[in-house]
Amino acid sequence: xxxxxxxxxxxxxxxxxxxxxxxxxxxxxxxxxxxxxxxxxxxxxxxxxxxxxxxxxxxxxxxxxxxxxxxxxxxxxxxxxxxxxxxxxxxxxxxxxxxxxxxxxxxxxxxxxxxxxxxxxxxxxxxxxxxxxxxxxxxxxxxxxxxxxxxxxxxxxxxxxxxxxxxxxxxxxxxxxxxxxxxxxxxxxxxxxxxxxxxxxxxxxxxxxxxxxxxxxxxxxxxxxxxxxxxxxxxxxxxxxxxxxxxxxxxxxxxxxxxxxxxxxxxxxxxxxxxxxxxxxxxxxxxxxxxxxxxxxxxxxxxxxxxxxxxxxxxxxxxxxxxxxxxxxxxxxxxxxxxxxxxxxxxxxxxxxxxxxxxxxxxxxxxxxxxxxxxxxxxxxxxxxxxxxxxxxxxxxxxxxxxxxxxxxxxxxxxxxxxxxxxxxxxxxxxxxxxxxxxxxxxxxxxxxxxxxxx
Numbered sequence: 001x002x003x004x005x006x007x008x009x010x011x012x013x014x015x016x017x018x019x020x021x022x023x024x025x026x027x028x029x030x031x032x033x034x035x036x037x038x039x040x041x042x043x044x045x046x047x048x049x050x051x052x053x054x055x056x057x058x059x060x061x062x063x064x065x066x067x068x069x070x071x072x073x074x075x076x077x078x079x080x081x082x083x084x085x086x087x088x089x090x091x092x093x094x095x096x097x098x099x100x101x102x103x104x105x106x107x108x109x110x111x112x113x114x115x116x117x118x119x120x121x122x123x124x125x126x127x128x129x130x131x132x133x134x135x136x137x138x139x140x141x142x143x144x145x146x147x148x149x150x151x152x153x154x155x156x157x158x159x160x161x162x163x164x165x166x167x168x169x170x171x172x173x174x175x176x177x178x179x180x181x182x183x184x185x186x187x188x189x190x191x192x193x194x195x196x197x198x199x200x201x202x203x204x205x206x207x208x209x210x211x212x213x214x215x216x217x218x219x220x221x222x223x224x225x226x227x228x229x230x231x232x233x234x235x236x237x238x239x240x241x242x243x244x245x246x247x248x249x250x251x252x253x254x255x256x257x258x259x260x261x262x263x264x265x266x267x268x269x270x271x272x273x274x275x276x277x278x279x280x281x282x283x284x285x286x287x288x289x290x291x292x293x294x295x296x297x298x299x300x301x302x303x304x305x306x307x308x309x310x311x312x313x314x315x316x317x318x319x320x321x322x323x324x325x326x327x328x329x330x331x332x333x334x335x336x337x338x339x340x341x342x343x344x345x346x347x348x349x350x351x352x353x354x355x356x357x358x359x360x361x362x363x364x365x366x367x368x369x370x371x372x373x374x375x376x377x378x379x380x381x382x383x384x385x386x387x388x389x390x391x392x393x394x395x396x397x398x399x400x401x402x403x404x405x406x407x408x409x410x411x412x413x414x415x416x417x418x419x420x421x422x423x424x425x426x427x428x429x430x431x432x433x434x435x436x437x438x439x440x441x442x443x444x445x446x447x448x449x450x451x452x453x454x455x
Contacts, residue, residue: 006184008033035192037183071258074211077115080266080276081108083305084238084251086259089116089170091209093258094202096176096231097251098216098224099240104249105215108240108267108274109172110137110145116170117147123168127154127178141273154188156181156197160204168210173201175215177225194226202233231255242269243362248283249274250363253303263303281308281419284361294381297392297421298373299412300365306408306415308392310360311370313377318354329359330370338397342375345401345448353382369406371397372425372451379452387454390422395430401448405429413437425454 007016010033015026017033024032073088082088085095099105106129113122126134131150138145149166153159156179163171173179179197180188187193198214205212214234217225224231231237235257242249251265266280277283285297285308294313299306311330318324327335335357343349355378359365372395380387387393394412396404406412409430414437416424423441431444445451 006035006037009036035184035186035190037196073258074116074120076112078108078112078276079278081112081251083303084253084256084259084263084265085236086253086256086263089211090235090258091169091211092206093236094205094212094214094234095236095238096214096216096224096234097238097240098218099242100218100222103240103242104267104269104274105240106174107137107141107269108251109174109213109215110134110148111141111143111273113148113170113172114138114143114145117145120169121149121167122147122170122172123149123151123163123166124172124174125151125153125159126174127152128175143273154178154180156200160200163204163208163210167208170211170213171205172213173215175217176201176230177217189226191227195229198230198233241362241364246362248277248361260303264305264307281306281415284309284363285419291386291389293384293386294377296373296377296380296387297416298365298370299392299394299416300363300367300369301406301408301412306412307363308415308419309363309365311373311377312358312360313374313381314356315350315353315378315381316356318352320354323350323352324354324356326355327357329362329364330357330374331366334371335374337399338371338375339378341397341399341401341448342379346375346452348379348382348452350378350382367406368396368404369394369412371395372403372427372445375448376425376451376454388423390420391425392416392421392423393425395425395427395445395451397448403427403445403447403451413440413442416440425451 007018008020009016010024010027010029012029012032013024013027015024020033023030071090073090075088076082097105113124116122131152134150151162176194176198177189180193181196184192184196201212219225237255239252239254240249241252247269249267249269253261253263255261266277267274268277296311297308298311299308325332325336339350339355357374373393375397376393394406396406398404405427409426410432413424413432417437417440425443425445428444428446431442443454
């Protein structure tokens with residue numbers, strides 16, 4: 001068996017050196033040399049794992065010879081998490097979940113393992129907390145977790161040895177940034193340590209058919225810490241989002257090889273842990289007692305789920321040379337572009353106004369269906385004229401002033417009708433056919449000027 005050695009590779013050009021240097025001698029890049037494993041010790045072949053990637057006994061087959069079988073999924077016991085995963089856990093899948101500190105990642109996974117332990121062998125590996133701390137959390141949440149196996153370890157070789165002895169079907173690693181391998185000399189959390197430790201865990205999951213959860217830290221920008229290749233190695237990437245001042249938490253799928261991306265699961269943080277929210281539209285709608293200017297209800301679409309959220313705008317006279325453009329939950333650059341379209345094609349200038357836009361509930365809206373609600377909310381605040389309480393709006397605004405259709409228009413209207421809305425301002429191409437949604441007044445607009453005339 002070959003002995004594993006380490007070298008230092010340049011992240012810019014790929015050149016390898018036997019020793020670390022501050023500057024790459026080939027491309028002259030500074031601080032680009034990272035420690036990597038030069039020769040990895042080959043694993044023993046096992047005929048049971050011949051169908052998995054990386055097996056020594058894998059054979060080449062034509063696509064027609066491979067039958068597309070149904071993927072067996074195991075429900076986690078939490079409907080919202082199953083929705084984000086695509087229907088449940090897939091054997092051998094690797095799920096990376098990231099989020100801000102204290103947002104509830106460990107709580108969610110401990111609750112999930114407690115439910116799964118009733119039918120599967122589970123293992124919770126903690127590298128940040130002691131076993132007593134995990135037990136205290138389980139008791140605080142009133143979890144029946146007697147069958148959940150716990151391990152406090154940060155060495156990847158020791159973790160894999162325990163996993164082979166325990167033979168769990170679901171494993172949680174909390175967190176991947178605390179795990180290190182003896183093959184490298186760098187400290188835990190370094191790029192090389194995270195990459196090599198994750199690679200060994202992924203190989204183990206694929207060969208043994210174990211579903212694996214990896215908890216990842218995030219940077220101050222909100223992205224997953226560590227090498228970007230970590231997101232490519234796993235099957236599913238989940239982001240845990242939410243405002244610390246709000247009790248609601250959102251789990252969003254960014255990547256999913258076994259389901260749809262951009263699916264959304266909504267939870268509420270309570271004293272007894274995270275509780276599922278089956279009707280998220282109801283919590284994001286703050287029905288005002290009276291009509292207020294600057295408030296518009298829009299229907300966004302997260303994966304396969306239509307979601308009603310409130311968009312609020314405040315437009316006030318600016319005394320600065322450069323008026324402020326501030327958004328929470330929306331793209332600030334897109335706001336500047338839409339205000340330019342409003343001035344060019346709607347005849348309404350805001351160059352002397354501060355514009356503040358907020359999506360209620362801490363939801364982040366990334367789709368273009370928020371364009372028209374954003375502009376109408378700003379126009380409502382500018383004119384101090386409220387929109388009707390029973391009206392919803394969605395639609396994309398083009399640079400030429402046209403109102404473009406969005407995906408799933410009929411599903412959005414049905415979701416709004418289910419919550420009692422009677423009027424809708426929608427793109428003309430999204431207007432339903434006659435006979436459908438008879439109880440809702442549809443205002444179809446084709447140009448931005450038509451939408452402005454709603455006032």
